[in-house]
Amino acid sequence: MNKIKLLHMYPNMLDLYGDSGNVEIIKYRCKKRDIELEVSSHIIGDDTNDFSQYDIVYLGGGADLEQQILADDLLKCKGAVRKAYENGTFFLMICGGYQLLGQYYKDSNGEKIPGLALFDYYTVASTDKGKRCIGNIVIETELDGEKYKVIGFENHGGQTQNVTSPFGKVLAGNGNCFSSDTEGYMEKNVVATYLHGPLLSKNPKLCDHIINYVMTRKTGEKYSCKPINDKLEEECRQQLFERLLK
Numbered sequence: 001m002n003k004i005k006l007l008h009m010y011p012n013m014l015d016l017y018g019d020s021g022n023v024e025i026i027k028y029r030c031k032k033r034d035i036e037l038e039v040s041s042h043i044i045g046d047d048t049n050d051f052s053q054y055d056i057v058y059l060g061g062g063a064d065l066e067q068q069i070l071a072d073d074l075l076k077c078k079g080a081v082r083k084a085y086e087n088g089t090f091f092l093m094i095c096g097g098y099q100l101l102g103q104y105y106k107d108s109n110g111e112k113i114p115g116l117a118l119f120d121y122y123t124v125a126s127t128d129k130g131k132r133c134i135g136n137i138v139i140e141t142e143l144d145g146e147k148y149k150v151i152g153f154e155n156h157g158g159q160t161q162n163v164t165s166p167f168g169k170v171l172a173g174n175g176n177c178f179s180s181d182t183e184g185y186m187e188k189n190v191v192a193t194y195l196h197g198p199l200l201s202k203n204p205k206l207c208d209h210i211i212n213y214v215m216t217r218k219t220g221e222k223y224s225c226k227p228i229n230d231k232l233e234e235e236c237r238q239q240l241f242e243r244l245l246k
């Protein structure tokens with residue numbers, strides 16, 4: 001049986017709106033393809049020094065306070081995280097996690113939390129705490145050359161700028177900033193997004209895209225997940241599109 005290794009960073013702190021559900025979805029969809037997902041975690045104080053052994057590194061979203069608390073610990077992982085990213089480990093990051101791998105996050109109190117500076121983008125929160133990007137959101141991305149609509153829920157004060165390769169085009173909702181055209185950040189081994197949901201339950205093709213990437217990298221042969229019954233998920237998606245894309 002094939003095995004994929006996932007490192008869940010700060011599962012006890014970065015878990016807004018059921019973000020940990022993304023790990024469950026990856027596990028479920030892997031199992032349907034006879035792949036075992038082995039999940040490890042990194043929490044504050046852990047001495048994780050080899051991030052490259054993982055196929056996927058996952059960070060969920062969190063409030064400003066949690067982001068502040070874990071920032072020092074995260075910075076200690078900087079070199080090892082960069083090595084894994086350069087090695088081709090897949091990085092999936094939601095909201096607070098997305099912000100923390102950029103240059104910095106300046107929170108709503110004006111405090112600057114340094115990021116891992118893996119990417120060029122940076123995030124500044126509105127100092128008016130009542131002004132946040134909140135609500136359902138639909139974006140259009142491209143997965144392996146095919147257009148795919150991604151649905152989620154956003155709630156962030158942070159406005160992310162200097163995004164060189166966005167995850168998608170906003171069809172409804174805000175995105176990287178208030179009324180933005182673009183959402184998130186994407187590379188071949190990176191999806192960073194403001195979309196909670198959890199993201200992968202509403203967007204099963206995105207989960208399979210990640211599994212395909214990981215398995216292709218592992219085996220050296222092009223891997224394509226065999227289709228599974230997503231009838232319920234697709235019906236749910238159609239209802240949401242009807243409601244949100246008017």
Ligand code: GLN
Nearest residue numbers: 061062064095096157158
């Ligand atoms: N605290 C960050 C912000 O408000 C991230 C929030 C989140 O992860 N939903 O922008």
